[in-house]
Amino acid sequence: MRRLPEGLILVSGGAEALRNGDVSHPFRQDSDFLYLAGAEEAGFHVLLDPKRRQSTLFIARIDAGHKVWEGKVPDIAECRRLYGFDRVSYADSLPRRLKGLRRGYRRFYANRPASRNYSAVLPFKKRDCDSLLDALQELRAVKSAAETASIRKAGQVSARAHRAAMEKARPGMREYEVQAVFDGECLRAGLPHLAFPSIVAAGANAAVLHYRRNDALLKSGDMLLLDAGAELHGYASDITRTFPVGRRFSALQREVYSIVLDTQKACIAKLKPGLNSADLHVFSMRMLAEGLKSMGLMTGDTDGLVESEAIRLFYPHGIGHLMGLDVHDGTGGSGRKLPNPFKFPIRFVAKLEPGFVLTIEPGLYFIEALLNDPKKRAKYRTSVRFSKAERFLGFGGVRIEDDLLIREGAALNLTDSRTAPKEISEIEELRRRALA
Ligand SMILES: [Mn+2]
16 A cells, blocks of 8 residues: 555456356465455455555355355454455445445556456546556565565475475385375375475486476486475475485486586575576576586587587576465565666576575586477587487486575575485485385
């Protein structure tokens, strides 16, 4: 209300979406609505009236027939107690309420579903979705202590689920069996929603960045990449671990893994308020390029390998992303927008602030679509030893990802590495005991 004092503000929550026939998709609340209201039910709205400094939550009116099928849903008295709004009313009274308030205002701020559903009731000349969404992005970037606590709890459950997956994975299993372990652990902890579909990628599949088939065989000698995270009250966690399907990493796997792990730890050590995420990304590109040079897979001056983007053949994504109610949160609204200081494209350019939560997730992959692309082979023939890199097709890739809270001084790692180990010796010890 302070940020947008000139207008009436209406934010609609999500509505149930049909899957087929009369069966709905599992409902997950809209993130902006969840940020403002905390209510996870469908068919709710929030109305903010800055002139009268009044907030109202509108809840779905449920008829008796509905209760037969759905059971108890929170009523007005209960919602008043749960969500802390000045007023709670039924959603069917919203059009009348809007008409009554319209005279005091020249502007109407609405999120897209609210604008779609209530514009006819509100014949405002100035209807504004973008300013509202921008204000919400601005607010959501810096996390409160309560928000950080939710992210942390989601992270603790995810770390335990990663450990369980690391203990239960066996050669001869299918990827979905490991997914069942991870997803099941989260559900067993009372967290029914995951922040995103779990990526369980064995062997060569780890080179598919958003792999989701999850049906291949786990083979001894391969590694398994697990990128997965639970969600608590909408707050995400996002953790990746890569570990051997057998007891030990091979010598080559160990070499690639160490480069990624050293890069990840060095990036985490650099985190502090004021750091530009673009600089951190370039730092990670440099470290990974030097690692590949030491393996004889790349040649030439490190700056050149970064500026020409040759390193993107092996590291085709960013160092991380902000995280909150969305696993890939926005970057804090237009007020925080910074120009990219580099000549090549970087998606995540932001000055880190205390209260930001972000992932740090460098990776190295051997992706056939990139390494066998004739144009790329011509362009990078002096920087990449393609004949050697080809021998790694089928190797897959390594990614290591933790969630970090920026604060004054060193960042706080929200991923418990004792629960979900990432050091080679700790992973091998865990695998040795698991397979004994
Ligand atoms: Mn991530």
